[in-house]
Amino acid sequence: MHQVHPALRQPVTAADRVLQEIQRAIVEGDIAAGSKISEPELARRFDLSRAPLREALARLERCHLIERIPNAGARVVKLSVAGLLALYQLRENLEGLACKLAAEQMSDTEIAEVRQLLDQHLSSQRVREGESYYQEAGDLDFHYRIILGSKNSYLINILCDELYYLVRMYRVQLGMNGPRVSRAFDEHKAIINAIANRDGELADLLMRRHIAASRRNIELKLQQMGS
Amino acid sequence: MHQVHPALRQPVTAADRVLQEIQRAIVEGDIAAGSKISEPELARRFDLSRAPLREALARLERCHLIERIPNAGARVVKLSVAGLLALYQLRENLEGLACKLAAEQMSDTEIAEVRQLLDQHLSSQRVREGESYYQEAGDLDFHYRIILGSKNSYLINILCDELYYLVRMYRVQLGMNGPRVSRAFDEHKAIINAIANRDGELADLLMRRHIAASRRNIELKLQQMGS
DNA sequence: CGCCCATAGATTGTCGACAATTTACGCCTA
DNA sequence: TAGGCGTAAATTGTCGACAATCTATGGGCG
Numbered sequence: 205m206h207q208v209h210p211a212l213r214q215p216v217t218a219a220d221r222v223l224q225e226i227q228r229a230i231v232e233g234d235i236a237a238g239s240k241i242s243e244p245e246l247a248r249r250f251d252l253s254r255a256p257l258r259e260a261l262a263r264l265e266r267c268h269l270i271e272r273i274p275n276a277g278a279r280v281v282k283l284s285v286a287g288l289l290a291l292y293q294l295r296e297n298l299e300g301l302a303c304k305l306a307a308e309q310m311s312d313t314e315i316a317e318v319r320q321l322l323d324q325h326l327s328s329q330r331v332r333e334g335e336s337y338y339q340e341a342g343d344l345d346f347h348y349r350i351i352l353g354s355k356n357s358y359l360i361n362i363l364c365d366e367l368y369y370l371v372r373m374y375r376v377q378l379g380m381n382g383p384r385v386s387r388a389f390d391e392h393k394a395i396i397n398a399i400a401n402r403d404g405e406l407a408d409l410l411m412r413r414h415i416a417a418s419r420r421n422i423e424l425k426l427q428q429m430g431s
Numbered sequence: 432m433h434q435v436h437p438a439l440r441q442p443v444t445a446a447d448r449v450l451q452e453i454q455r456a457i458v459e460g461d462i463a464a465g466s467k468i469s470e471p472e473l474a475r476r477f478d479l480s481r482a483p484l485r486e487a488l489a490r491l492e493r494c495h496l497i498e499r500i501p502n503a504g505a506r507v508v509k510l511s512v513a514g515l516l517a518l519y520q521l522r523e524n525l526e527g528l529a530c531k532l533a534a535e536q537m538s539d540t541e542i543a544e545v546r547q548l549l550d551q552h553l554s555s556q557r558v559r560e561g562e563s564y565y566q567e568a569g570d571l572d573f574h575y576r577i578i579l580g581s582k583n584s585y586l587i588n589i590l591c592d593e594l595y596y597l598v599r600m601y602r603v604q605l606g607m608n609g610p611r612v613s614r615a616f617d618e619h620k621a622i623i624n625a626i627a628n629r630d631g632e633l634a635d636l637l638m639r640r641h642i643a644a645s646r647r648n649i650e651l652k653l654q655q656m657g658s
Numbered sequence: 659c660g661c662c663c664a665t666a667g668a669t670t671g672t673c674g675a676c677a678a679t680t681t682a683c684g685c686c687t688a
Numbered sequence: 689t690a691g692g693c694g695t696a697a698a699t700t701g702t703c704g705a706c707a708a709t710c711t712a713t714g715g716g717c718g
Contacts, residue, residue, distance in 0.1 A: 218672070252673090253674070262490070274443045274447070290583045290584060358517055362521075480702060481703090482701075482702055485671090662715105663717095664713105664714090668709105668711075672705105672708085673706075679701085683695090688692100
């Protein structure tokens, strides 16, 4: 039996469970962005001691959802245009690389499975027109598959474990909707086609554009909010 | 007063201190690659309780120096050709990006400081011909400056906090020496020149080649050892 | 003889309390 | 009234002990 990647490992310890709960709470804005994290309060709220809670906080810091200062506590990260640009700058590059590697590394069956996934999304999208949650989940699922397809464990770790929660936080709290939703499907299709043709260079380019378009969408929302 | 980057923050807590000690021990092979980490043993050895030690272990996992399995403990990472390739594949891309950004973001004074640093290295190299430790430290210093020059905090975090200890581990344990040492200086010079000319594309290319050359050097060593 | 299972030992995960540090408040002073 | 200082409260960091889980050894069974 081969070891599954930590990113999709199910929680076994109390720290794992509380981590997932707090992650969800922060990503969905249930715990407000910029607010202070109180260890005693969270410990009471989730009914466990501070030891596993602190373990969870360490991992939250790892995925950039909180910022800790020694002896002074932790704060939930604040969303900003500058932060979004820095994050997506990196994402464009890394997921572009993931595409290039996936074009070399993914097996034909893996590629077929991703195509099947896209067809599945397309049909469910026709039914639930404009339903942004499914789009969100479907988009993530697509990106995950490509990233895993790169077969580079360090790259997988950075994207799936360390950056994606923050990406989701921007997307959930600032919303992705409008005409982007339907276009994203076409872009996904073009990307997997390039990978199927083993054209890593093109897949890289298309993924960068895909992510840049997504960034502009959120950037606009952020600026609208700011004004 | 603005906040310094965590990468060069000095230790304030016991967990910070023991982290640095264990990091050094693993990187330099003082704690053997592939060996099991025993929490009680390390706690005795560094004369502290398991709480700060576990905090340190969490961060060691973050920079890929150990691998943990829930309820089963931690092992020091094993060096391998496959791991080296995956790591350097990522490094080429990320430091290439850092160069591109540095060409846009670094101030003229920052660039001048890096040039001064290189001159300094060159003169000290002439005196200590072939001294690999200084080369090692100097090379790291150069790369750090470029990375910090990118001004992208996520990129800085990944390279300086999460990947560089492992890079150093490969370099220290498998050694960088021979003709590479003197060539690296010239390559550094060419890279900072490209950045000074605000030619991000060239700086990117040169850095990728620089890192690829370094990889081949270590790869050779690893294969010699394996046979 | 090899494989499986049970038990004993050791290790990791979790808990509650104490120590060290930071933050908040009130007081004094200029 | 604004600012600085000292104390008190709260928070974080650390400790030692207990509970849950895994590993290893030995015995039984096919």
